[in-house]
Amino acid sequence: MALRWTDTIDIAIELSEAHPEVDPQWVRFTDLHAWICALPEFGDDPNKSTEGLLEAIQMAWIDEAD
Structure with a gap:
């Protein structure tokens, strides 16, 4: 099953596994x-992303990193 923009927690988990050395607090939305x-x-x-979705994913990634 493919991830969608609204799968914020699952995306955050995948990002934390793909980029363990990154502090998600400092990631620019373009890089994210x-x-x-x-x-x-x-x-x-890719064109369906919004600033709100990216922010939600970043916040979930920060929570995952803690």
Whole structure:
């Protein structure tokens, strides 16, 4: 099952596994967008992202990192 933009927690988990050395607090949204789209399990339309979705994913990733 492919990840969609609204799968914030699952995307955060995948990002933490793909980028364990990164502090998600300091990731720019442009980089975050690119990293999400590059995830093997990601299957949503890259153009459907919004600032709100990216922020929710970043917050979930920060929570996952703690």
